[in-house]
Amino acid sequence: MYQFEFPxxxxxxxxxxxxxxxxxxxxxxxxxxxxxxxxxxxxxxxSNGFAQVIKRxxxxxxxxxxxxx
Numbered sequence: 001m002y003q004f005e006f007p008x009x010x011x012x013x014x015x016x017x018x019x020x021x022x023x024x025x026x027x028x029x030x031x032x033x034x035x036x037x038x039x040x041x042x043x044x045x046x047s048n049g050f051a052q053v054i055k056r057x058x059x060x061x062x063x064x065x066x067x068x069x
Contacts, residue, residue, distance in 0.1 A: 002029070007060070008031065009057045009060075010033070011034075011042065011054075012034050013042045014035060014036050014037060016039050016040055017034070031057075033053040035050050038050065
């Protein structure tokens, strides 16, 4: 996944941290987002927080796409 030249995101639930992958993902250029008050079942445990993270990622992609044209 790291070799691809497009924006990459990874979403953790706050209660899933610490994770051995957290720092590695960031070192490899992956933007890491965290859903507060959630573990692995982010959509059930904090659906609003999960939706906000997804919205931020999509908005970020939209800005990147617009800048590339």
